[in-house]
Amino acid sequence: xxxxxxxxxxxxxxxxxxxxxxxxxxxxxxxxxxxxxxxxxxxxxxxxxxxxxxxxxxxxxxxxxxxxxxxxxxxxxxxxxxxxxxxxxxxxxxxxxxxxxxxxxxxxxxxxxxxxxxxxxxxxxxxxxxxxxxxxxxxxxxxxxxxxxxxxxxxxxxxxxxxxxxxxxxxxxxxxxxxxxxxxxxxxxxxxxxxxxxxxxxxxxxxxxxxxxxxxxxxxxxxxxxxxxxxxxxxxxxxxxxxxxxxxxxxxxxxxxxxxxxxxxxxxxxxxxxxxxxxxxxxxxxxxxxxxxxxxxxxxxxxxxxxxxxxxxxxxxxxxxxxxxxxxxxxxxxxxxxxxxxxxxxxxxxxxxxxxxxxxxxxxxxxxxxxxxxxxxxxxxxxxxxxxxxxxxxxxxxxxxxxxxxxxxxxxxxxxxxxxxxxxxxxxxxxxxxxxxxxxxxxxxxxxxxxxxxxxxx
Amino acid sequence: xxxxxxxxxxxxxxxxxxxxxxxxxxxxxxxxxxxxxxxxxxxxxxxxxxxxxxxxxxxxxxxxxxxxxxxxxxxxxxxxxxxxxxxxxxxxxxxxxxxxxxxxxxxxxxxxxxxxxxxxxxxxxxxxxxxxxxxxxxxxxxxxxxxxxxxxxxxxxxxxxxxxxxxxxxxxxxxxxxxxxxxxxxxxxxxxxxxxxxxxxxxxxxxxxxxxxxxxxxxxxxxxxxxxxxxxxxxxxxxx
Numbered sequence: 261x262x263x264x265x266x267x268x269x270x271x272x273x274x275x276x277x278x279x280x281x282x283x284x285x286x287x288x289x290x291x292x293x294x295x296x297x298x299x300x301x302x303x304x305x306x307x308x309x310x311x312x313x314x315x316x317x318x319x320x321x322x323x324x325x326x327x328x329x330x331x332x333x334x335x336x337x338x339x340x341x342x343x344x345x346x347x348x349x350x351x352x353x354x355x356x357x358x359x360x361x362x363x364x365x366x367x368x369x370x371x372x373x374x375x376x377x378x379x380x381x382x383x384x385x386x387x388x389x390x391x392x393x394x395x396x397x398x399x400x401x402x403x404x405x406x407x408x409x410x411x412x413x414x415x416x417x418x419x420x421x422x423x424x425x426x427x428x429x430x431x432x433x434x435x436x437x438x439x440x441x442x443x444x445x446x447x448x449x450x451x452x453x454x455x456x457x458x459x460x461x462x463x464x465x466x467x468x469x470x471x472x473x474x475x476x477x478x479x480x481x482x483x484x485x486x487x488x489x490x491x492x493x494x495x496x497x498x499x500x501x502x503x504x505x506x507x508x509x510x511x512x513x514x515x516x517x518x519x520x521x522x523x524x525x526x527x528x529x530x531x532x533x534x535x536x537x538x539x540x541x542x543x544x545x546x547x548x549x550x551x552x553x554x555x556x557x558x559x560x561x562x563x564x565x566x567x568x569x570x571x572x573x574x575x576x577x578x579x580x581x582x583x584x585x586x587x588x589x590x591x592x593x594x595x596x597x598x599x600x601x602x603x604x605x606x607x608x609x610x611x612x613x614x615x616x617x618x619x620x621x622x623x624x625x626x627x628x629x630x631x632x633x634x635x636x637x638x639x640x641x642x643x644x645x646x647x648x649x650x651x652x653x654x655x656x657x658x659x660x661x662x663x664x665x666x667x668x669x670x671x672x673x674x675x676x677x678x679x680x681x682x683x684x685x686x687x688x689x690x691x692x693x694x695x696x697x698x699x700x701x702x703x704x705x706x707x708x709x710x711x712x713x714x715x716x717x718x
Numbered sequence: 719x720x721x722x723x724x725x726x727x728x729x730x731x732x733x734x735x736x737x738x739x740x741x742x743x744x745x746x747x748x749x750x751x752x753x754x755x756x757x758x759x760x761x762x763x764x765x766x767x768x769x770x771x772x773x774x775x776x777x778x779x780x781x782x783x784x785x786x787x788x789x790x791x792x793x794x795x796x797x798x799x800x801x802x803x804x805x806x807x808x809x810x811x812x813x814x815x816x817x818x819x820x821x822x823x824x825x826x827x828x829x830x831x832x833x834x835x836x837x838x839x840x841x842x843x844x845x846x847x848x849x850x851x852x853x854x855x856x857x858x859x860x861x862x863x864x865x866x867x868x869x870x871x872x873x874x875x876x877x878x879x880x881x882x883x884x885x886x887x888x889x890x891x892x893x894x895x896x897x898x899x900x901x902x903x904x905x906x907x908x909x910x911x912x913x914x915x916x917x918x919x920x921x922x923x924x925x926x927x928x929x930x931x932x933x934x935x936x937x938x939x940x941x942x943x944x945x946x947x948x949x950x951x952x953x954x955x956x957x958x
Binding site for chain 2: 265266267269270273276277278624625627628629630631632633634635636637638711712715
């Protein structure tokens with residue numbers, strides 16, 4: 261310990277003899293380490309920022325869609341069967357511990373009219389107040405959200421997105437105004453905050469939210485007994501598709517089309533109200549898989565699916581997308597870190613250069629030290645310690661500067677920069693090893709000098 | 719009792735294909751507490767002999783006994799220890815570390831072997847040494863702030879800090895004016911008489927050699943004369 265301290269003292273004294281040069285030599289390391297620290301911290305900050313953006317879009321969100329209906333071997337695509345009910349949604353919320361929020365969604369596409377303007381939004385969703393939580397809409401820009409009571413009463417209230425405010429209201433406050441959706445008057449109770457486009461490029465602010473009961477029963481006007489969509493689809497195709505005259509349907513109509521009287525005579529049994537999808541939010545990102553499992557098990561049980569029967573619903577999550585985005589951020593951080601490491605190596609080469617000059621310049625000193633009893637390994641150690649001290653002090657300064665840079669970035673760009681202890685320890689370790697690696701050759705050269713030659717050196 | 723004993727010492731340098739013999743069989747005895755002047759013109763082998771005696775170099779053949787130990791065959795690490803413990807060096811150009819205080823210059827040899835001593839002990843020892851050479855009030859001056867004589871006294875203090883039995887002075891007055899030279903040589907004589915330190919003065923200057931009790935003259939790698947200083951000086955003048 262004592263000995264180590266003394267060696268350190270000698271190195272410091274030697275460096276003190278030429279402070280300007282020592283300072284300039286460490287500059288390379290200072291810049292390198294500062295770059296590494298700043299990159300690491302900003303990198304983690306950017307990662308977190310991306311995570312937060314994804315969470316904004318409902319990263320923990322799962323979408324439960326009803327399954328595929330098929331008639332006569334023709335599949336009608338996901339969501340075409342009517343198997344999801346609002347009760348399923350309640351059960352999910354009640355019985356799945358990994359689920360935080362669950363909200364049913366009923367979709368509609370209809371014209372909005374306000375005053376002398378009209379507009380067709382991208383989405384009109386009928387839902388419950390939980391939807392705001394599940395999709396991170398909770399902080400309204402203006403007004404209040406609708407309530408569970410509004411849902412029960414099928415109240416004619418709605419929340420509108422920023423795009424709709426722009427299209428219909430032109431700067432005036434929409435709160436309390438009356439808006440017609442499909443000729444049904446709705447009172448605007450709140451305005452959603454701005455979210456911008458989502459990852460697919462759709463405008464998320466082009467949205468109207470209302471209680472699902474209102475949309476279902478007052479706007480889309482679907483009867484409680486939902487008709488078999490596949491038969492309806494094939495039934496209408498004759499009349500709608502005018503190309504039928506030219507290209508007759510290849511699919512044969514197996515049954516004669518029912519007349520209105522026949523339909524009235526054989527009503528379909530009314531069993532449940534269906535919803536178009538259920539939006540579920542997991543407790544946290546790492547609970548998504550558990551949530552998927554629990555929801556699937558619960559719905560299979562509720563839908564009386566046993567054994568090898570396939571699901572009549574599908575669960576979709578965004579983990580793939582989150583993974584892709586996070587890995588992009590990590591990749592960028594790694595790239596920048598690599599660049600920073602290169603500058604660290606350049607700094608190390610600078611140290612080696614100066615140490616080599618210093619060895620040549622101090623040849624006489626080395627000779628003298630050898631004459632008074634320094635062994636080759638003492639000389640080696642002295643120069644090595646000098647290089648390491650240079651690098652380490654450069655590293656410490658670099659840490660301070662790097663931290664300062666990331667602080668500034670937090671101040672001005674508001675990125676969530678975080679001090680990374682790992683980065684700091686790595687920087688110290690790297691700068692010490694740079695000192696050892698690049699200090700070794702000059703030190704070895706010094707130790708190999710012949711004392712007689714060295715003493716005579718001019 | 720003899721401190722140094724050389725037996726038939728040879729040193730040959732190999733310059734490419736050619737062998738250059740520099741020392742051609744030197745046998746020598748130097749006793750404890752002697753003050754010897756080693757004289758010779760340049761090229762006589764004087765410096766080579768000094769390097770071997772100072773354990774900086776190894777003889778090609780022959781034996782070198784220092785304090786009853788054969789040091790001619792030691793490896794460089796052991797020779798470094800011998801240099802540190804038994805030999806002090808004073809050089810013509812002082813060889814002090816620049817931009818380093820006199821005190822730190824004197825302490826320097828202790829860093830290599832005196833691991834048992836604390837920083838404060840080494841400091842105290844160095845202070846004592848500087849006081850002994852009369853530089854107590856100049857302890858914290860850098861070499862550039864000291865006169866030549868003072869610098870040489872710092873170098874002597876440094877050479878003596880490990881209390882070696884043997885002190886080499888290689889042209890110690892070569893860079894000093896005659897008055898300072900006299901002072902330094904008196905200091906050597908005092909050290910020799912009071913502390914019984916064996917001193918070997920390497921010089922080509924008969925004036926300097928005059929201060930030694932014994933004089934060894936070297937020419938062409940052989941000892942040509944070994945005797946009391948007075949007669950040697952006389953003969954030297956005769957030759958000149």
